[in-house]
Amino acid sequence: MKKYSNKSVSDELFNPESPIFGIQLTYDSIESQIKHLKSMLVIRYAEEKIANEIIAGNVKCPCHLGIGQEAIAVGVSAFLRKSDSVFGAHRSHSHFLALNNDPYSLFAEVLGRIDGCSHGMGGSMHLIDKDNGFYGSVPIVGATIPIAVGAGFAHKMEKSTNLSVTYFGDGATEEGVFHESLNLAKINELPVLFICENNLFASHMHILERQPTYSTVRYAKAHNVQSLLVDGNDLAAVYNATKIATDYIRSGNGPFYIEFVTYRWKGHVGPSDDNDVGLLRNEVLEIWKKRDPIKRLINSLKTSQSILESEFGLIDSEIKKFIEESWEKAKVSEYPSKDFLYNNTYSN
Amino acid sequence: MEKINYSKGILDGFEYLLTNHEEVFVLGQGLWSPWYVGASMTDLDKKYGKSRIIDSPVSELATTGAGVGAAILGKRPIIVHPRIDFMLLAVDQIVTQAAKWRNMFGGKSSAPITIRGMVNRGGEQGAQHSQSLHSWFAHIPGLKVVMPSSANDARDLLIASVLSDDPVLYIDDRWLYDCSEELKEIDKTPLSLQKPKVVRLGNDITLVSCSYTTKLCLDAALELEKSGISVEVIDLRVINPLDYDSIINSVNKTGRICSVDGCWQNCGLAGEILAGVTERIDLRLLKTNPKRITLPDSPAPTSKVLEDLYYINSSNIVNYIKSIFL
Ligand SMILES: Cc1ncc(C[n+]2csc(CCOP(=O)(O)OP(=O)(O)O)c2C)c(N)n1
Ligand SMILES: [Mg+2]
Numbered sequence: 001m002k003k004y005s006n007k008s009v010s011d012e013l014f015n016p017e018s019p020i021f022g023i024q025l026t027y028d029s030i031e032s033q034i035k036h037l038k039s040m041l042v043i044r045y046a047e048e049k050i051a052n053e054i055i056a057g058n059v060k061c062p063c064h065l066g067i068g069q070e071a072i073a074v075g076v077s078a079f080l081r082k083s084d085s086v087f088g089a090h091r092s093h094s095h096f097l098a099l100n101n102d103p104y105s106l107f108a109e110v111l112g113r114i115d116g117c118s119h120g121m122g123g124s125m126h127l128i129d130k131d132n133g134f135y136g137s138v139p140i141v142g143a144t145i146p147i148a149v150g151a152g153f154a155h156k157m158e159k160s161t162n163l164s165v166t167y168f169g170d171g172a173t174e175e176g177v178f179h180e181s182l183n184l185a186k187i188n189e190l191p192v193l194f195i196c197e198n199n200l201f202a203s204h205m206h207i208l209e210r211q212p213t214y215s216t217v218r219y220a221k222a223h224n225v226q227s228l229l230v231d232g233n234d235l236a237a238v239y240n241a242t243k244i245a246t247d248y249i250r251s252g253n254g255p256f257y258i259e260f261v262t263y264r265w266k267g268h269v270g271p272s273d274d275n276d277v278g279l280l281r282n283e284v285l286e287i288w289k290k291r292d293p294i295k296r297l298i299n300s301l302k303t304s305q306s307i308l309e310s311e312f313g314l315i316d317s318e319i320k321k322f323i324e325e326s327w328e329k330a331k332v333s334e335y336p337s338k339d340f341l342y343n344n345t346y347s348n
Numbered sequence: 349m350e351k352i353n354y355s356k357g358i359l360d361g362f363e364y365l366l367t368n369h370e371e372v373f374v375l376g377q378g379l380w381s382p383w384y385v386g387a388s389m390t391d392l393d394k395k396y397g398k399s400r401i402i403d404s405p406v407s408e409l410a411t412t413g414a415g416v417g418a419a420i421l422g423k424r425p426i427i428v429h430p431r432i433d434f435m436l437l438a439v440d441q442i443v444t445q446a447a448k449w450r451n452m453f454g455g456k457s458s459a460p461i462t463i464r465g466m467v468n469r470g471g472e473q474g475a476q477h478s479q480s481l482h483s484w485f486a487h488i489p490g491l492k493v494v495m496p497s498s499a500n501d502a503r504d505l506l507i508a509s510v511l512s513d514d515p516v517l518y519i520d521d522r523w524l525y526d527c528s529e530e531l532k533e534i535d536k537t538p539l540s541l542q543k544p545k546v547v548r549l550g551n552d553i554t555l556v557s558c559s560y561t562t563k564l565c566l567d568a569a570l571e572l573e574k575s576g577i578s579v580e581v582i583d584l585r586v587i588n589p590l591d592y593d594s595i596i597n598s599v600n601k602t603g604r605i606c607s608v609d610g611c612w613q614n615c616g617l618a619g620e621i622l623a624g625v626t627e628r629i630d631l632r633l634l635k636t637n638p639k640r641i642t643l644p645d646s647p648a649p650t651s652k653v654l655e656d657l658y659y660i661n662s663s664n665i666v667n668y669i670k671s672i673f674l
Pocket of ligand 1: 139140141
C-alpha cells in the first residue's frame with residue numbers, strides 16, 4: 001500500500017485506518033432504516049450465494065461482485081423513481097437489486113435462463129429492468145456514461161423532473177468518453193447524476209498506479225459540475241449526499257457528480273479474495289472489512305436500540321430464506337430457445 | 349522433441365524483440381497483472397523493467413494514439429489490448445491515423461506500430477466480450493492484419509509484425525494458447541514475404557482458414573481422412589494484404605473450395621476469399637459451389653447451450669464435406 005503523504009481531509013476517506021464513525025441515524029425514519037438494512041442484506045446474501053455457486057461450478061458467466069460496496073446503491077436508490085433512468089457497468093448486481101429487490105431474475109440471468117432479466121442472453125454483465133428504471137448495465141468500461149447523458153437529454157426534452165444516473169468505477173474516469181460526457185452534460189445542463197464508486201482498484205491496478213491522486217472529483221470541478229466526495233461505506237452519508245444531488249438536479253440545475261469511496265472485498269472477477277495473487281491489497285483488505293457498511297448500520301441500530309438482537313435475527317433469517325428460495329426457483333428455469341439466438345437480432 | 353505452445357510462442361516473440369531491439373517497448377492493460385494476459389507476457393516487466401513494459405490506466409484510445417506517436421518518432425511500440433472489444437475505443441487511431449500516415453504524407457513518414465488485439469470468447473461472456481472483427485480491420489488499406497494459428501507462427505509473426513515498417517494489427521486467439529507443436533528455430537522472414545501456407549496437403553477439397561479456424565480445419569481433415577476424403581488446408585496467416593497464389597494453385601488442383609472463418613458472414617473474410625478465388629480461376633474447374641462456414645449473423649449469446657450452437661466446431665466442417673462426398 002502506498003503511503004498517505006500530503007494528507008488532506010479528503011485523503012482520510014481513502015485511508016482504511018481512519019476512525020470509523022457510527023451511522024447518524026437521524027438521516028431518515030427508523031422504518032426506512034430497516035428497509036435499507038434489508039436491501040443491503042439482500043444484495044450481500046445474493047452475491048455471496050452467487051460466489052458459492054461459482055465455486056460449486058454452477059455459474060459459468062463472469063461475475064464481478066460488489067461485496068462491501070452495498071451502501072452506495074441502496075442509499076442512492078432511496079431517491080430514485082421508476083420514471084428515472086439508471087445505467088450500470090460490469091459490477092452492477094447491487095444497482096439492480098437496490099431498485100427491484102428481485103434476486104430471482106438476477107439469479108436466472110447469471111444461470112443463463114429464460115426467466116433472467118435479459119432472458120438469459122446477457123448474464124451477470126448485462127442486466128436490465130426497465131419497469132424499475134434500470135435501463136441496462138454493460139461491461140465495456142465507460143460505455144454507459146454517455147448513454148446516461150443521452151437519457152438526460154430525453155428527460156430534459158420531456159420537461160420532466162426525472163433524471164438519469166450513471167454508475168461507474170474509478171477506472172472508467174480514465175476513458176476519454178467520461179470527460180466528454182461531463183462537459184456535454186454540463187454545457188446542456190442535463191439532469192444527470194454521475195456516481196463514481198471509487199473502490200481504489202481497476203482490476204489489478206491500484207488507483208495510485210493509474211492516477212496522480214486518490215480522488216476523481218477534480219474532474220467534475222474542471223467541468224464546473226457540482227460535486228461531493230463521500231464515505232461510500234456510510235449509508236447515512238450516501239443518503240444525505242444523494243438527497244442534495246437529486247434535489248439539485250430535479251430543480252433544473254444540471255448535472256451533479258458524487259464520488260463514493262469504498263472498497264471491494266472480492267477479486268476483480270469471480271469469488272476469490274485475490275489475496276493469493278500478490279496484489280497491493282493484501283494487507284489492507286482486512287482493515288477495510290472493518291468498515292463493512294452493513295455491520296456499521298447494524299451496530300448503530302443496535303447501539304441506539306432501534307433494533308433488538310432478536311428482531312435482527314428474524315430479518316436476517318427471513319432474507320436468507322428468500323435468497324435460497326429464489327435460487328432454487330431460478331435453477332429450474334429453462335434455457336432460452338434457439339430463437340433467441342437466430343431471430344433476436346433485429347426488431348423485424 | 350521440444351514442444352512449444354501458442355502462449356509461450358507469443359512470450360518468446362516478445363523476449364526476442366525486447367532483447368534484440370532496444371526501440372521496442374510495450375504499453376497496454378494487464379502487463380503487470382498476476383495473470384499476465386494468459387501467461388503470454390509472464391514476467392516481462394521484471395526482466396525488461398517497468399519503463400519498457402508499461403501497464404496503463406483504462407485508456408485504450410490514449411495508449412494506442414501514444415503508440416502511433418512513438419512509432420512516428422522511431423520507436424517500435426507494441427500496444428496491448430486484452431480484448432478486441434476493448435480495442436474498439438481506439439479505432440480512430442488505428443484506422444484513420446496509423447493506417448493513413450504513410451500514404452497521406454506522400455511516403456515521408458509512417459507509423460510502424462504493432463497493435464496486439466486478443467480474441468477471447470466463450471465461457472458465457474456474452475455479446476460484448478466475444479467479438480472477432482478481423483474482417484473489419486482487413487478492409488483498411490495501410491493496416492496489415494496478422495493472425496497466427498500455430499505456436500511457432502505466433503512467435504515469428506509477432507517478430508515480423510514489429511519489425512515491419514507498416515502499422516500491423518496482430519490478432520491472437522485465447523482458444524489457441526494451449527495448443528502446442530514442435531519447437532522450431534525462429535524464422536526471420538520479413539512480414540512483406542509472409543504468405544498463406546499450405547498446412548496440410550490433400551486432393552479433394554481446399555479449406556481456407558486462419559487462426560483458430562485453421563485448427564478446426566486440421567481437426568476436420570484428420571477426421572475426414574478416416575472416410576477416405578483428402579482435404580487440403582491453407583492457413584492465411586496474413587489477411588491484409590491477401591496473397592492468393594497458394595489458394596489458386598490449390599483450388600485448381602482440388603476443384604472445390606470452402607472458406608471457414610470465425611467472423612460473421614456478411615461482408616466478411618470468408619466471402620472475400622471466395623470472391624477473390626472465383627475472379628481468378630476458370631469457373632468451369634469447380635466441381636461444387638464455393639462454400640463458406642462462418643458464425644451466424646447474430647451477436648454472441650451467453651448460455652452455454654446457445655454458445656454450443658453459435659461457435660463453429662470441426663464437426664460443422666466435417667458434416668458439410670461429407671454432404672458433398674457421401
Ligand atoms: C473499454 C474496456 N477496457 C477494459 C476493460 C477491462 N476491464 C473490465 S473492468 C475493468 C476495471 C474497471 O475498473 P473500475 O472502473 O474502477 O470498476 P471496478 O471494477 O473497480 O468496479 C477493466 C479494465 C473493459 N471491460 N472495457
Ligand atoms: Mg474501481
